[in-house]
Amino acid sequence: MAANSQFAMAIHVLTLLARSGEEAVKSEYVAGSVNTNAVVIRRLLSQLNQAGLVASQTGAFGGTRLAKTPDAINLVDVYKAVCCGEVFALHGSPNRDCPVGRNIEAVLCNLQKEIDSSVTVALARYTLADVMESVEHA
Amino acid sequence: MAANSQFAMAIHVLTLLARSGEEAVKSEYVAGSVNTNAVVIRRLLSQLNQAGLVASQTGAFGGTRLAKTPDAINLVDVYKAVCCGEVFALHGSPNRDCPVGRNIEAVLCNLQKEIDSSVTVALARYTLADVMESVEHA
């Protein structure tokens, strides 16, 4: 159960909201499609809300809808909203008395930035509208 | 302390081995530079060994050295040797009674492959020799 599938789930949820247009969708309904608990969905929606991707309304007949049009939601935005944004982690405190240990951190940090950047560039090529179309024509 | 820093650690270790050339290096020494336990290093070296990147020798005066020259060790090889190779995970069983749930998995799977591929391409641009030079000129 521990696999960090938040990005995949976010794409799923946003696609669902996109199909409902202006109509607010209940977390319970979304949970039914994703096949998980409604609280898990609300937690995810909370992050997407902070990123300005969705808007929720509390109270009776409330729910959540997109805050932007599907073509204005880039997959990079989604990724940054729910992921840590690092493909690999740096390792803790190498020994500074060793020539390699002293300098490897900076080298790895640069590499990390470059790899993360390549992911960003690859994701930036798609919007939620593209995903919707792929789902429709599957 | 749970952060999957295996790739970073692997690069560190391989750089260290590269600097020793043909001379076998003891896990205890490597552990000193990485600042961790020798068994952690031996576990990592075991994976690198299975990938054909290093060669170990048991017994007295044993140790580990590179199985290839540094310029023949591509960072992609290292990544594949120690990482799962997936930038994000797919989420479990969406509801197949929902139009989105039914098709989202295939769409996400394609996206996953494309993103993972972009990481591979970005890593493929570097070899261990490049890392060594960066560490030297830091």
Place this chain on the structure above:
DNA sequence: TTGAACTGTAACTATACTTGTTACAGTTAT
């Protein structure tokens, strides 16, 4: 041929992260 010095690996603990769940306070339409 004995002993010292290694690797390889199993087993266990500690830590931390994600998911799933219950519970409940706050908000809103009817």
Place this chain on the structure above:
DNA sequence: ATAACTGTAACAAGTATAGTTACAGTTCAA
């Protein structure tokens, strides 16, 4: 007022990594 929502805290369960100890197996050297 009440029913129907969201937001979030709190907790349990499952899983992954890191660190550690222990020990079997291998190799060299005296």
